[in-house]
Amino acid sequence: MNDISPSGASPAQHERIRVLIADDHPMLREGVIAVLETQPDMVVVGEAASGDEAVASWEALRPDITLMDLQMPGHGVVAIETIRRAHPEARIIVLTTFTGDAQALHALRAGAAGYLLKSSLRRDLLDAIRGVHAGRRHLQPEVAERIAIHAIDESLNAREITVLQLIANGNSNKHIARELNLSEDTIKSNIKSIFAKLYVNDRTHAVTVAAKRGIIDL
Numbered sequence: 316m317n318d319i320s321p322s323g324a325s326p327a328q329h330e331r332i333r334v335l336i337a338d339d340h341p342m343l344r345e346g347v348i349a350v351l352e353t354q355p356d357m358v359v360v361g362e363a364a365s366g367d368e369a370v371a372s373w374e375a376l377r378p379d380i381t382l383m384d385l386q387m388p389g390h391g392v393v394a395i396e397t398i399r400r401a402h403p404e405a406r407i408i409v410l411t412t413f414t415g416d417a418q419a420l421h422a423l424r425a426g427a428a429g430y431l432l433k434s435s436l437r438r439d440l441l442d443a444i445r446g447v448h449a450g451r452r453h454l455q456p457e458v459a460e461r462i463a464i465h466a467i468d469e470s471l472n473a474r475e476i477t478v479l480q481l482i483a484n485g486n487s488n489k490h491i492a493r494e495l496n497l498s499e500d501t502i503k504s505n506i507k508s509i510f511a512k513l514y515v516n517d518r519t520h521a522v523t524v525a526a527k528r529g530i531i532d533l
Contacts, residue, residue, distance in 0.1 A: 399426030418529025
């Protein structure tokens, strides 16, 4: 994607908040660029369309703020983890369509400093960038509320998430048992635990709730 080298930036640009945009939708990137170009204190220094490109662009450009989509090739959470592991000072704001608490917690635990819904970009983008650049966190109320609602819930463990993902993919208990090299009784026990933790009574509802919360992908 297009990158602007720090060495080629003008003195005025160094005084601005330097932003890298990582999203696999060109129209979204163009829309964000159009908004940021109107701000005297911001400048877009690069674009990326995948997690791998985001990591490489961050290393090359060292932006002040990175806007990171989660659902793109190379996965945004992996890119966040990679960047933050090497550069704990990196300030990253997630851009997403997902309000689920599990998805948000995963991103925040990976090192994101902000979590911004794409539906609210017009209203909140500029404040989020300035706030995170100033050292604050940005979490929208509706996302914070979902996190709070499920804060004391018992989380699904790794096997239960795998089982539920396989259920969502249309697999029977027998096929899941064979896939995971477990007994059908063990799978039934896992499913019973999943139902209890998600407060549901059937497989369809379990999949719906887990997908809405960002625990599994559909």
